[in-house]
């Protein structure tokens with residue numbers, strides 16, 4: 001990439017997936033070979049309380065509404081303003097991580113964490129050269145393209161170009177160090193002069209989902225635990241009536257859905 005990317009790193013979109021403390025080291029504007037980064041703490045109230053959200057899931061209400069009594073609706077509207085470079089005044093205590101500049105942002109890096117036992121993966125809604133740079137720098141080998149999923153709406157990615165990064169093993173011992181290591185390496189690659197070889201990234205689309213009951217019925221039939229991004233066994237596919245090129249991807253925060261069922265689309269050089 002020749003042009004410098006204006007990148008906004010969004011943390012704490014879900015209050016239980018806090019990474020704002022880690023991002024403090026990148027406070028303000030950090031400039032490197034590929035990008036200039038700034039950080040936005042998306043849902044500070046939920047993050048301070050350790051809950052996913054205050055009134056509703058922030059990552060389902062974009063572009064938001066300044067007039068709404070829902071905290072997340074008004075917060076989404078503020079974040080959109082900031083990403084678009086609008087010159088507006090905010091509550092300073094809630095926006096302490098916002099760098100004091102108003103340049104419009106090219107790309108958003110939206111950081112999430114999950115309980116799933118999984119290597120990092122990402123969600124995208126488009127795939128430009130800038131997106132591919134992010135894949136390469138953060139060594140993302142799997143992406144879920146949400147543009148195939150007509151039912152999902154209101155995420156930040158539906159309204160702003162970006163990459164949602166998911167880091168698993170939220171409850172595992174040493175997990176914080178694990179996520180920090182992944183992020184530190186990614187930001188190092190993004191900001192350093194080092195050359196990175198292309199990588200090959202598997203792209204998936206959402207095929208369906210499994211409920212907890214589905215999953216438990218598999219276990220009661222003696223079927224083994226299903227692993228993130230590992231193919232279902234023949235018997236699991238038969239029991240669930242799934243085609244061969246499908247894999248599970250576990251998700252947080254949905255009472256009715258236990259995991260996504262993904263279908264492999266292609267492999268992309270990034």
Ligand SMILES: [Zn+2]
Nearest residue numbers: 014017112113
């Ligand atoms: Zn999340």
